[in-house]
Amino acid sequence: MNITIIGAGYVGLVVATCFADVGNEVVCHDLDDDKIARLSRGEVPIHEPNLAPVVTRNRLAGRLRFTTSDALAIGHAGIIFLAVGTPPEGDGSADIDHVLAAARSIGRLMERPLLIVNKSTVPVGTADQVRATVAAALAGRGVDIPFDVVSNPEFLKEGMALQDFMKPDRIIVGAESAHALGVMRQLYAPFSRNHEKFVAMGTRSAELTKYAANAMLATRISFMNELAHLAGQLGADIEAVRLGIGADPRIGRQFLSAGIGYGGSCLPKDVRALIRIAARHGQHLRILRATQEVNDAQQHLLFERLASYFNGASALRGRSIALWGLAFKPDTDDMRDAPSLVLIRALLAAGATVRAYDPVASGQARRLLVAEHGEARCAASVLFASSAQEAVEQADVLVLVTEWQEFRSPDFRYLASTLRAKAVFDGRNIYDRAVLDAAGLYYEGIGRTDDRQGRAAHP
Ligand SMILES: NC(=O)c1ccc[n+]([C@@H]2O[C@H](COP(=O)([O-])OP(=O)(O)OC[C@H]3O[C@@H](n4cnc5c(N)ncnc54)[C@H](O)[C@@H]3O)[C@@H](O)[C@H]2O)c1
Ligand SMILES: O=c1ccn([C@@H]2O[C@H](COP(=O)(O)OP(=O)(O)O[C@H]3O[C@H](CO)[C@@H](O)[C@H](O)[C@H]3O)[C@@H](O)[C@H]2O)c(=O)[nH]1
Numbered sequence: 001m002n003i004t005i006i007g008a009g010y011v012g013l014v015v016a017t018c019f020a021d022v023g024n025e026v027v028c029h030d031l032d033d034d035k036i037a038r039l040s041r042g043e044v045p046i047h048e049p050n051l052a053p054v055v056t057r058n059r060l061a062g063r064l065r066f067t068t069s070d071a072l073a074i075g076h077a078g079i080i081f082l083a084v085g086t087p088p089e090g091d092g093s094a095d096i097d098h099v100l101a102a103a104r105s106i107g108r109l110m111e112r113p114l115l116i117v118n119k120s121t122v123p124v125g126t127a128d129q130v131r132a133t134v135a136a137a138l139a140g141r142g143v144d145i146p147f148d149v150v151s152n153p154e155f156l157k158e159g160m161a162l163q164d165f166m167k168p169d170r171i172i173v174g175a176e177s178a179h180a181l182g183v184m185r186q187l188y189a190p191f192s193r194n195h196e197k198f199v200a201m202g203t204r205s206a207e208l209t210k211y212a213a214n215a216m217l218a219t220r221i222s223f224m225n226e227l228a229h230l231a232g233q234l235g236a237d238i239e240a241v242r243l244g245i246g247a248d249p250r251i252g253r254q255f256l257s258a259g260i261g262y263g264g265s266c267l268p269k270d271v272r273a274l275i276r277i278a279a280r281h282g283q284h285l286r287i288l289r290a291t292q293e294v295n296d297a298q299q300h301l302l303f304e305r306l307a308s309y310f311n312g313a314s315a316l317r318g319r320s321i322a323l324w325g326l327a328f329k330p331d332t333d334d335m336r337d338a339p340s341l342v343l344i345r346a347l348l349a350a351g352a353t354v355r356a357y358d359p360v361a362s363g364q365a366r367r368l369l370v371a372e373h374g375e376a377r378c379a380a381s382v383l384f385a386s387s388a389q390e391a392v393e394q395a396d397v398l399v400l401v402t403e404w405q406e407f408r409s410p411d412f413r414y415l416a417s418t419l420r421a422k423a424v425f426d427g428r429n430i431y432d433r434a435v436l437d438a439a440g441l442y443y444e445g446i447g448r449t450d451d452r453q454g455r456a457a458h459p
Contacts, residue, residue, distance in 0.1 A: 001025070001187060002077040006102045008035055008066065010046055010265070010334065011119060011154050012083030014161045017051065020058035021166075022190040027065050029073035039066040047333035047360045050162050074109040079183065082130075083119045083154070092272030094123050103130045107137020114147040115183055119154045121210050121270060123277050127151045127174065127203035148180040151203040153210035158264065159331030171197050174206025211277070214270040215288055220255045221262045222294035228258035228447025238447030239429055258446045260343075260401065260427040261298035263328035265336035268295070299339045302399055302427050303346040305444055309397070309423060317351030322395035322419070324388055325402025327361035335364040339427075340401045344369065348381050355383045357391035359404055389414075396421040403428040412439035 001024050005016040008030035016028035030036050038045050042059065044052040058064035067073055074080065084098035099120055106116060116134065118127060131149045138145060151174035156164035171188050175181045181200055192198055201209070228238040238258045246253035262268065271292050278285045306321065307313040328338040335341065338361075344354055358365065362384045370378045385391035388407060392398055398419055400407060408430055416422055416439045423442040424431065433450060436443040444451050 001079060003027075003187075004029060004073045004077040004080045005083055006030075006070075006073065006080060007083035007085070007098075007120070008032070008039060009083065009085060010048070010158055010161070011156065012081070013039070013044070013046065013055070014048065014051065014156060014165055015081060015083055015119060015154070016064060017055050017058060018162065018165045018191075019187075020061075020064035021054055023063070024187075025063055025076075026058075027067055027073050027076040029067050029070060031068065033068055036066045036068045047331075048161050049159060049331050054162065070105045071109055074106055075111065078112065079115045079117060079187065080106060081117045081119050081152075086120045086122055088269045088272055091276060092269075093276040094121065094269070094273040096120075096122050096126055096129070099126060100129065100133050103133040104137050107134040108141070110134075110138075110145055110147070113145060115150060115180055116147060117150045117152045117184070119152055121153060121214075121266070121273075122151075122207055123273065124204050124207045124211075126207060148175070148177050149203065150175045150180050150184060151206035152184065153206060155210075155213060158334055159329060166191060168192075168197055170199050172199050172201070172206050172209050174201050174203035174209075176203060211270055211274040214267055215274050215291070217255050218262055218267045218271045218295065219287060219291045221257075221259075221267075222291040222298070224256050224258045225261065225298045225446070226294050231447040231449075232451045235449060236447075237449040239445075258429060259298075260302055260339045260446070261295045263299070263337045263339045265334060268292075268337045271295075299342040300346065301446070302343050302401075302425055303350075305425055306347075306397065306399070307350070309421075309425075309442075309444075313350045316347065319352045319397075320395045320420075321347055321352050321354055322391045322398045323354060323356040324358075324391060324398065324400050324407045325404055326356055326358035326365040327402050330402055330404045333360040333364050335361055335368055338365075340365070341368065343399070343401065344382065345372075348373065348377075353381050353383070355385055355391045355393075355395050357385040357388050358402065359406060392418050395419055397423040397425060399425045399427060400430065401427050403430050412436055412441055416440040 003019050003024050003026045005012045005028045008028045012028060016026045020026040035045050042056060044055050082099055082102050084102055086094045086096055089095045099122060118130060127149045134147055153172055168191055171192060173184045185198055231238040231241060242256045245251050246256050271288055275285050275288050307316060310316055326340045327333060327335060347354055366384055369382060392415060412435060424436055426445040429445045433443045
């Protein structure tokens with residue numbers, strides 16, 4: 001089939017690549033000249049494991065093309081996916097301007113019947129708005145060309161995007177016509193071979209399903225983070241509790257890891273957007289508000305622990321804090337809503353300096369911090385190290401922020417010899433207190449047995 005994807009970001013590029021890889025003729029369109037130029041000459045602008053070779057083989061086979069021309073993109077296919085950004089507005093509502101702008105272009109340029117498939121995460125009722133926008137543009141041209149609008153939210157995770165798309169748990173399709181549903185079934189047949197993954201419903205249910213899924217995931221995380229505080233105070237270990245409850249199939253093992261709060265481009269923004277959607281309908285989503293409140297506090301936890309360890313935030317002035325990991329999770333360079341930024345901002349405000357290392361996200365982090373603090377302040381306060389080892393040299397303490405594979409088994413004796421205050425704060429519970437004790441390092445995790453939580457710990 002001929003398919004067009006509008007938006008070549010973390011989602012659009014993966015969707016375009018995977019559809020091309022199963023034999024479709026795909027055109028991927030973006031407004032960003034630089035992104036399209038890089039993609040057209042074979043560069044993949046995001047860090048996503050295993051994506052680059054699949055982009056390359058499909059590009060070289062001629063099945064995957066990139067363009068900034070909306071006329072070319074819209075003329076290419078009978079199926080057009082919208083995978084543009086839906087960033088948060090000031091009050092947390094999802095901004096669907098990019099979605100509606102793409103819909104207007106389609107209405108202005110389409111010359112034949114179309115299936116318009118929305119993949120962006122959008123408020124309930126957006127499919128109806130897309131339909132109205134396209135219809136208005138057609139009416140403005142004085143033409144009547146049939147089209148359908150389908151909601152097909154995406155559930156891929158960054159860092160695992162290719163396999164999530166190629167082997168999805170479910171394919172949610174909200175459609176109001178049997179014809180649209182039939183085309184979507186055919187399109188997704190290669191990804192749904194071994195068991196039925198296709199779940200058909202109305203467009204509004206599909207739109208809500210996306211928010212409901214992310215809200216549930218966020219709530220599990222906040223629940224575990226809140227429980228971790230209790231575990232720490234009671235002398236229990238949240239990691240043991242996690243294993244214990246995760247063994248119950250009604251609960252399941254995934255998304256129970258306590259840490260420094262959920263971040264990324266989706267969970268924080270989608271929780272806030274769903275709260276706003278409900279508020280507009282007079283509903284106060286109590287559970288979700290608590291989820292967000294716990295998460296906001298959790299993102300500040302490591303700073304509070306550090307302040308407490310040094311006997312007060314004012315004692316952080318002049319301290320050098322090493323950070324391992326900047327991205328909101330491993331295997332991505334995405335810094336959107338990364339908890340590391342909350343920690344860095346607080347450390348800089350307290351007068352500390354930061355030595356940060358991330359295998360791939362340092363460039364994005366630097367851009368964001370320079371935009372916030374200016375080039376000179378950033379250069380004076382944050383060193384972007386080129387290795388994990390360089391980050392800890394001359395640092396007082398180490399904070400593990402992102403659980404990249406390469407941080408899992410460090411030389412603790414080396415850390416004990418190089419860290420001036422000989423302390424490790426583990427924001428992801430990946431280390432074993434006994435091993436650090438043996439190496440002569442002070443250890444604090446999140447809700448671990450014997451966490452002293454910084455109480456007068458530093459001599
Ligand atoms: N990132 C994820 O893991 C993920 C997963 C599932 C769903 N989503 C949802 O998918 C959507 C896209 O997310 P993303 O992370 O890929 O965003 P992104 O910011 O990485 O990419 C969006 C792209 O759309 C382009 N764009 C904007 N308006 C355009 C227009 N009118 N025409 C052509 N291109 C246009 C931008 O230039 C950008 O390259 C969002 O609604 C997001 O919530 C994201
Ligand atoms: O047990 C856990 C699991 C995750 N996290 C944190 O939660 C955040 C989000 O992680 P994850 O969900 O793996 O990453 P995303 O790529 O943001 O994916 C989420 O958001 C996407 C965009 O909507 C959805 O498509 C995915 O299904 C959904 O998992 C990260 O900061 C993680 O560190 C935890 O703290 N504890």
